[in-house]
Ligand SMILES: NC(=O)C1=CN([C@@H]2O[C@H](COP(=O)(O)OP(=O)(O)OC[C@H]3O[C@@H](n4cnc5c(N)ncnc54)[C@H](OP(=O)(O)O)[C@@H]3O)[C@@H](O)[C@H]2O)C=CC1
C-alpha cells in the first residue's frame with residue numbers, strides 16, 4: 484500500500500519591493516488577523532523602523548531581543564502571556580525573527596516576518612536556529628504567515644549583511660550535494676523538487692551577480708527573492724537539508740570556536756569552497772564557488788572571515804560531531820587532511 488504523505492507549510496503572502504513596509508497593516512488585514520501584535524525586534528531595527536511598524540496597528544506591544552538564545556525565547560513567551568497578542572510580528576535580522584518564530588510555535592499563534600537585513604534564508608523559512616552552549620538547535624516551526632521585505636530598508640542595511648545572504652544562498656550548491664550523498668549512502672529521504680529549487684536559486688543568484696553591488700537597491704531585490712525561494716525549498720523538504728549541509732556544520736562550529744567573528748552566511752560560503760573540494764576534488768567546482776563569492780564581495784578565506792587558520796581547521800575537524808546529519812564530513816576529517824584541503828583551496 485502507498486503510505487507517503489507530505490505537509491508543506493508556506494507563507495501565505497510575500498510582499499517584496501520598494502516601500503512595501505507601508506503596506507504591512509493592509510497585508511495583515513488580508514490575513515484576517517484581528518487584534519494587536521507583539522512586535523519582537525532587536526535594538527537597531529527597532530530604532531530604524533519600529534515606529535513605522537507600530538503606527539499601522541492599534542495598541543501594539545513591543546519586546547526587544549538582545550541576543551538569540553533560549554532565554555530570549557522564554558522572555559518573549561512571558562511578555563506574550565502578559566499582553567495576550569493575536570500574533571507576533573518579528574522585525575529585524577535573524578535574531579528577532581528566529582526568536583519570534585520559536586516563541587510563536589510555543590504559544591500556538593502565527594507570526595509575520597519583517598526582515599531589515601537580507602542576511603540569510605531563515606527570514607522566510609520554517610526553521611528556527613538557536614544556539615545553546617556548544618550546540619545549535621535547528622527546530623521545525625511554522626513559517627511566517629506573511630513576509631514583508633521592503634527593499635528600501637534592506638538596501639540601507641550594512642552591505643556585509645546582504646553579501647552574507649548571497650553567500651548563504653551560494654552554499655546551497657554543496658548542501659544539495661550532501662543531501663544527494665546522504666540519499667545514496669544512507670537512504671535519506673530526498674525531494675527532487677526541493678533539491679532542484681535550491682540549486683536553481685543559487686544558479687539564478689550567481690547569474691545575476693553583476694547586479695549585486697553596494698548602494699544598488701536592485702541587489703536587495705535579487706537577494707531577497709533568492710532567500711524567499713530557498714525558504715520555500717526548505718518548506719517543501721520539511722527540513723533545512725536543501726540549504727544546510729556540511730558547510731553549515733562548519734559554520735555552526737565556527738560560531739562556537741570563534742563566536743561573533745563572522746556572519747552566518749559568510750562562514751557557510753567559505754566552508755562550501757572546502758566541502759565542494761571534498762566532493763569533487765581538484766577538478767571539481769570549488770573555483771566557481773570561490774569566484775562567485777568573490778564577485779559579490781563575500782569572504783573566501785579564513786583571514787577574511789576574521790578567524791585564525793587554527794580556528795577554521797578546528798571547526799572542520801569537529802563539524803561532524805554536532806548533528807546527526809549525513810554529509811561529506813561524516814566520519815570526520817583528520818587535521819592533516821583538513822589543512823591540506825584548506826591550503827589547496829586558498830582558505831588558509
Ligand atoms: N533559521 C535559520 O535558518 C537561521 C537562523 N539564524 C539565526 O539568525 C541569527 C543571525 O542572523 P543575523 O540576521 O545575521 O543577525 P542579527 O539579527 O543579529 O542582525 C545582525 C546585525 O545587524 C543589525 N541590523 C539588522 N538590521 C539592520 C539594518 N537594517 N541596519 C543596520 N543594522 C541592522 C543588528 O543590530 P542589533 O543587534 O542592534 O539589532 C545586528 O547587529 C543567529 O542568531 C541565528 O540564530 C542564522 C542562520 C540561519
Ligand SMILES: O=C(CO)COP(=O)(O)O
Pocket residue numbers: 603604605610611612620621651723726727731732
Ligand atoms: O542556515 C540554514 C539554511 O541556510 C538553516 O540551517 P540549519 O538547519 O543548519 O540551522
Ligand SMILES: [Zn+2]
Pocket residue numbers: 603604651726727731747748751
Ligand atoms: Zn544558512
